Amino acid sequence: MNRWGWGLLPVVLLAGLVVMFKVTDPTRPFRAAFPPVEDLTIERVSFPELGKVAVRVVNGGPEPVTVAQVLVDDAFWTFSADPGPTVARLRSATFSLDYPWVEGEPHVIALLTSTGLTFEHEVAVATLSPAANSRYLATFAALGAYAGIVPVLLGLLWYPFLRRVGRQWVRFYLCFTVGLLTFLAVDAAEHVLEAALGVPEGFQGVGLALLGVLGAVVVLRAIGGSGRRRRSERGVPESPLPVAYLVAVGIGLHNFGEGLAIGSAYALGEIALGAFLVIGFMLHNTTEGLAIVAPVARSRPRLRHFAFMGLTAGVPTVIGAWAGGFSFSPTLATFLLALGLGAILQVVGQVARLVTTDRGQHADAPAPSLFSPLNAAGLALGAVVMYATALAVTG
Amino acid sequence: MSGARSRGPVAVTRRDLLKFGAAGVAGLTGASVLELARGSSVLGANDARPNPEPSSPHTGMSHEGMGVVGATVPDDRYDPRVFLTHFDYGRLESLPGGGTRRSWEIVAIDREIEIAPGVFFPAWTYNGQVPGPTLRCTEGDLLRVDFINAGSHPHTIHFHGQHPPEMDGFEPIVRPGERFVYEFEAKPFGMHLYHCHTPPLKRHLHKGLYGVFIVDPPEGRPPANEMVMVMNAFDTNFDGENEVYAVNTVAFCYNHIPIDIPVRQPCRLYVANFTEFDLINSFHLHAAMFRVLRTGTTLESGELTDTLMMCQGERHILEFELEHPGLHMFHAHQSEFAELGWMGFFRGLERMA
Numbered sequence: 001m002n003r004w005g006w007g008l009l010p011v012v013l014l015a016g017l018v019v020m021f022k023v024t025d026p027t028r029p030f031r032a033a034f035p036p037v038e039d040l041t042i043e044r045v046s047f048p049e050l051g052k053v054a055v056r057v058v059n060g061g062p063e064p065v066t067v068a069q070v071l072v073d074d075a076f077w078t079f080s081a082d083p084g085p086t087v088a089r090l091r092s093a094t095f096s097l098d099y100p101w102v103e104g105e106p107h108v109i110a111l112l113t114s115t116g117l118t119f120e121h122e123v124a125v126a127t128l129s130p131a132a133n134s135r136y137l138a139t140f141a142a143l144g145a146y147a148g149i150v151p152v153l154l155g156l157l158w159y160p161f162l163r164r165v166g167r168q169w170v171r172f173y174l175c176f177t178v179g180l181l182t183f184l185a186v187d188a189a190e191h192v193l194e195a196a197l198g199v200p201e202g203f204q205g206v207g208l209a210l211l212g213v214l215g216a217v218v219v220l221r222a223i224g225g226s227g228r229r230r231r232s233e234r235g236v237p238e239s240p241l242p243v244a245y246l247v248a249v250g251i252g253l254h255n256f257g258e259g260l261a262i263g264s265a266y267a268l269g270e271i272a273l274g275a276f277l278v279i280g281f282m283l284h285n286t287t288e289g290l291a292i293v294a295p296v297a298r299s300r301p302r303l304r305h306f307a308f309m310g311l312t313a314g315v316p317t318v319i320g321a322w323a324g325g326f327s328f329s330p331t332l333a334t335f336l337l338a339l340g341l342g343a344i345l346q347v348v349g350q351v352a353r354l355v356t357t358d359r360g361q362h363a364d365a366p367a368p369s370l371f372s373p374l375n376a377a378g379l380a381l382g383a384v385v386m387y388a389t390a391l392a393v394t395g
Numbered sequence: 396m397s398g399a400r401s402r403g404p405v406a407v408t409r410r411d412l413l414k415f416g417a418a419g420v421a422g423l424t425g426a427s428v429l430e431l432a433r434g435s436s437v438l439g440a441n442d443a444r445p446n447p448e449p450s451s452p453h454t455g456m457s458h459e460g461m462g463v464v465g466a467t468v469p470d471d472r473y474d475p476r477v478f479l480t481h482f483d484y485g486r487l488e489s490l491p492g493g494g495t496r497r498s499w500e501i502v503a504i505d506r507e508i509e510i511a512p513g514v515f516f517p518a519w520t521y522n523g524q525v526p527g528p529t530l531r532c533t534e535g536d537l538l539r540v541d542f543i544n545a546g547s548h549p550h551t552i553h554f555h556g557q558h559p560p561e562m563d564g565f566e567p568i569v570r571p572g573e574r575f576v577y578e579f580e581a582k583p584f585g586m587h588l589y590h591c592h593t594p595p596l597k598r599h600l601h602k603g604l605y606g607v608f609i610v611d612p613p614e615g616r617p618p619a620n621e622m623v624m625v626m627n628a629f630d631t632n633f634d635g636e637n638e639v640y641a642v643n644t645v646a647f648c649y650n651h652i653p654i655d656i657p658v659r660q661p662c663r664l665y666v667a668n669f670t671e672f673d674l675i676n677s678f679h680l681h682a683a684m685f686r687v688l689r690t691g692t693t694l695e696s697g698e699l700t701d702t703l704m705m706c707q708g709e710r711h712i713l714e715f716e717l718e719h720p721g722l723h724m725f726h727a728h729q730s731e732f733a734e735l736g737w738m739g740f741f742r743g744l745e746r747m748a
Contacts, residue, residue, distance in 0.1 A: 068513030069463050071638075075734030076463045076511070076646065085513075098460045112638060114513050116631025 038065045038113055040087065041200040042121035043329060045109055046129035047101055055095040055109055055121070058331075059087040060200025071110040071118075072099050090202045101126045130266065130325050140321040143262055147281035148255045148317025153310040155289010162290075162297035167358075170297045171368055172378040174355045177247070177291040178370070179382025181348045184254055187390065188341040191257055195337055198330035205334050212338025213345065216253070220246060220346040241305065243295040243350045248309040250347035251288045252316040253340030258285075259320020260333055266325055281317075283389040288313060295354050461734055463647055465512035473508065473524040475643040476652065479622050482531040482609065490537065497532050497581075498539040503546040503569075503591075503604065510629050510639050511646040511736060518603035519546055519591070525644050526625040526669065527589070527606030534584040534613050540577040544569045550599065551575075553592035554608055555708075557582050565592045584612040586665050586691030586710045601630060601671035607710070609665060612694060619661035619714065622654070626678070626705070626727070626737065628670045637672055639736050640727065646736025649725075653740035657747050658717045665691070666703075667710035676737075677704045678713070679728040685715035702728050717743035 001009075039061030046054045053072065059065050066086045070079045079097045087093045101107055103126060110120045130136040162173060192212070196205030227242050258281050292309050323332075355375065356367050369375065485497035501521050508518045508525055521527030532538060544550050549571065553564030558579035569575045591604035607623050627644055628637035639646050656662055664685070670676045679702045686696035687703060691712040703711065717723055726738035 066513065068465075069511055071735070074731050075461055076736060078460050078462055078464050100459075112511075112514055112631065114515055116514060116516055116629070116638065118632050118638060 037061055038063070038115060038117050039201050040065055040067075040111060040113070040119040041198070041330075042109065042111070042119060043092070043198075043200075045107075045121050045123050047126055048129055048131070050128070051098055051100050053097045053099045053101055053107075053109070055097070055111070056092060057087060057095070057111065057119070058092045058200040058203075059089055060202035062089060062202075064088045066114040067093075067095065067111045068114045069112040070095055070097060071112060072097065073108055090200070103127060132326050136325065137322065140263055140266070140325045141318050143266075143278055144259050144318030144321040145314075147258060147262055147278045147321075148285055149311065149314030151282045151285035152251070152255075152289045152292070152314040155286045155291075156293055156306050156310050158290045159293040159297070159306070162293055165297075167298075168374060170294070171355050171358060172374050173290065173294045173297065174351055174358075175370060175375040175378030176382040176385075177294045178348055178352050178355070179379035179384075180287060180291050180386050181247070181250070181344050181351065181382075182379075183383040183386035183390075184251075185341060185344045185348060187386075188254055188257065188337060188344055191261075192334060192337045192341050195330050195334040199334050200331070203331050205330075208331065208334050209338040209341075212335045213342035216339045216342025217346045220249070220343060224346075224350065240295040240299055240354060241301055243347075243354055244292055244301070244305075244309060245312070246343075246350050247292050247295060247347050248312040250340070250343035251291065251313040253336070253343045255281075255285065255288075255313060256316035256320040256323075257333075257337045257340050259317040259322075260324035260337075261320075262317075263321040263324025263326070280389070284386070285314070285317075287385055287389060291351075295351060458650075462650065463511050463736070466651070467509045467512050467645055467648075470509065472506070472522075473644070475645045475648040476654075478524070478526070478529075478643050479624070479649075479654065480620075481529065482621070482623075483528040484531050485538075494535065494537060495533070496537040496539060498541065499528075499530060500541045500543070501527065501552060502543045503550045505546045508603070508644065510631070510641065510644055514631060514639060514646075516603075516629050516631055516639075519548065519550070519599065520603050521552075521606055525603035525605075526627065527604070529607045529609065529623050529665075530589070531609040531611065532581045533611045533615075534582050536581045538577070538579055538581050541574065542569060542577060543574045544571050547571055548599075549593050550591045550604060551593050552577060552589050554579075554589045555587040556585075556608070556610065564589075568593055581610045583692060584610045586610075586667070586712050588667055588669075588708065588710060590669070597671055600669065601628075603627075605669045607665060607667050609691070616663065616694070617661065619663040620656050621663045621665070623665045624667075624678075626666070626668045626670050626676045628673065628732070628735075628737075630672060635672060637670070637735070640670070640732040641736045642666075642739065647738060649739025653722060653742040655742050655744050655747065656717060658720050658743040658745060660716060662715050662717070664713040664715070665710070666705070666713055668705040668707055670707060670732075673729075673732070675704055675706055675729075676732060677702060677728045679703075679726055680713075680715065680741075681724040682719065682721075683715055683717055683723055685713040688712040688714065717741060719743055720745050 039059065041058045041060050042055060043058055044056045046056075048054055055070070057067070064086050067081065068085070069076055071077065077097050077099055079095045082094045082096065084093065095111070105126055107123045107126050108120060109123070110118045112118050130140075162170060165173070192209045193206070196209045199205030199208065224242060224246065231239070262278060262281070289310070292313060293306075352370060355370055358368055370379065483499065485499045488496045488498070490496055504520050504523050506518055506520050506523050507515050508520070510516045518525050540552060542552050549568045551564045551566070551569055554562075554577065562577050562579040564577065567575060587608040587610060589606050589608045591599040593599050605625070605627075607625060624642040626642050628640040630636060631638040641648065666678050668676045681701075684699050684701045687698040687700060688694070688696045689711050691710070696714065703713070705711070720743040723741040723743060724738065725741065726733035
């Protein structure tokens with residue numbers, strides 16, 4: 001047998017093992033006695049028009065599940081199912097009801113399966129769900145711009161200020177950025193896990209989150225590494241601009257998550273919360289602009305770079321608001337939020353490296369520490385400012 | 396509900412005994428199994444009143460979208476429209492010293508039942524049906540109930556009424572595969588109940604082990620269209636709250652196919668409350684009023700109303716006539732119960748088909 005033969009042998013034997021298990025089925029004695037484990041996830045309840053309710057469910061369990069009846073606010077209600085009332089594993093279905101829902105009031109939807117299990121979803125405030133028309137697209141784009149794009153661009157205006165401070169203060173602001181990003185990383189981790197809990201079990205929310213985090217880190221490291229190699233081959237000194245771009249990408253992915261939060265708050269009828277979020281994110285995101293320009297404080301990037309970096313960090317807020325407003329899939333959200341977390345983790349390392357390798361003109365000078373009194377103060381202040389501005393978001 | 400009317404025998408068939416054999420009839424001898432299989436059908440012979448036949452099988456009384464989707468699969472053991480007007484008078488024997496003896500065989504069986512279209516409930520049943528058969532006798536009869544436990548858990552039959560405590564059914568507990576004969580004199584006349592009294596009570600009751608036990612006064616009651624309604628409910632996910640409510644088990648069954656009754660003719664409704672978990676239930680009739688004979692222990696009623704509150708285990712006889720033809724809704728006046736299945740219609744007809 002050649003190399004490939006040996007390589008494939010365990011795979012072939014594994015296939016045989018699976019077939020044998022299916023044929024002999026050692027679990028058969030249990031099957032008759034217990035009803036199958038059912039696991040439906042109600043992904044979204046929407047109110048497409050007055051008197052209409054749509055319930056989207058995903059089957060994350062091992063067996064197909066049949067929804068026999070639907071209850072709204074403790075009353076059986078007639079419904080139609082698309083594609084049908086039986087939902088196969090990892091498939092979804094939408095149940096449509098003619099129900100006279102009440103604007104501004106809570107409603108509870110429960111699905112009663114053929115085995116008698118119930119799966120419930122509470123809508124805190126019922127309101128007309130946004131439809132994907134130009135008016136709503138424009139509204140959500142404006143919300144995203146208010147929360148993400150403009151504040152980040154405003155933050156970039158700190159660049160001239162940073163150019164006029166001394167070297168040690170630039171390191172202070174870089175440390176401020178590290179503190180800020182670390183705070184965002186923890187914040188992002190919380191959101192990732194929260195979203196992962198809403199993922200149907202079959203899709204393994206936490207595993208998916210890990211894929212997202214690792215994926216972002218690996219891809220960003222590969223890009224950063226190849227850039228550095230190309231420059232050192234050409235004898236070009238290492239530029240801090242890629243780091244600034246990385247910060248912008250990381251913050252952009254993070255802001256996508258903020259956009260999702262704003263969009264789904266509006267879609268779920270939490271309008272007041274949505275407005276509150278926008279104002280909070282304005283404060284929060286202006287500081288993010290500072291984080292982008294800190295790495296390039298002592299170089300002179302062209303103006304268009306500032307524009308690109310600002311848009312890289314800000315535009316995902318708009319995309320997130322659209323996605324959150326129109327169709328919110330916890331599975332997709334988990335993955336994207338995890339990408340953001342990975343990006344931020346990667347960026348934290350990059351910016352920290354800018355501080356510790358900043359020896360100025362004296363190549364033999366000791367490497368600056370992240371924890372010198374001034375730098376440590378910067379780290380702490382970055383986190384504290386984020387905490388304080390986040391108070392505006394969470395109330 | 397299905398339009399097909401099925402009236403299969405209610406007692407155990409041999410096929411079912413084979414099916415449940417593994418579960419616990421080990422204690423029964425082969426001979427008694429065969430005897431059981433033979434001594435089955437008591438349903439049908441004593442059917443006192445014509446069953447209301449649906450004029451169209453899928454009237455579909457969905458009220459502004461409220462209601463269930465689909466129809467239940469025909470069940471050869473239980474049809475709520477048959478149950479409604481069916482009374483099981485037992486096997487009659489004249490005793491040497493005068494008087495009558497009535498005998499029944501009741502078998503406890505585990506069985507999955509359909510309580511709303513497409514929703515199945517793992518029930519414990521008397522004779523494969525929930526509620527159990529409506530046993531009916533006359534005051535002074537000697538009653539003999541041969542109880543066989545072919546289920547997977549210990550059970551009993553506890554009768555309401557007056558009888559010696561050793562025949563009361565809180566003990567002995569009848570283990571799977573065992574039998575016990577309850578013998579006592581039927582008294583006093585009224586509307587009574589029977590149910591399993593094995594702990595944990597809540598589970599044994601809510602799983603379906605209950606039924607109506609009517610003792611007629613010696614002189615009988617005036618003729619009427621008689622019906623039995625057992626308010627019940629099912630906690631399908633076993634969280635201590637009911638998901639499905641009904642009279643006679645199937646949610647909205649008399650909603651989808653209204654009960655036809657002739658107008659200006661006396662109707663007599665035997666109503667019992669076997670709802671578990673909820674403290675009370677109620678009966679409300681639209682567009683007409685009824686007289687209440689509390690627990691059925693009197694012949695005259697002093698109360699005219701259209702809404703009657705009933706505690707768990709409470710039961711009353713309601714007498715009424717419909718004055719006008721057309722649909723008369725009836726339901727629990729707890730709106731929640733009504734919209735979760737406990738709702739139906741009488742259809743008053745000038746002329747019965």
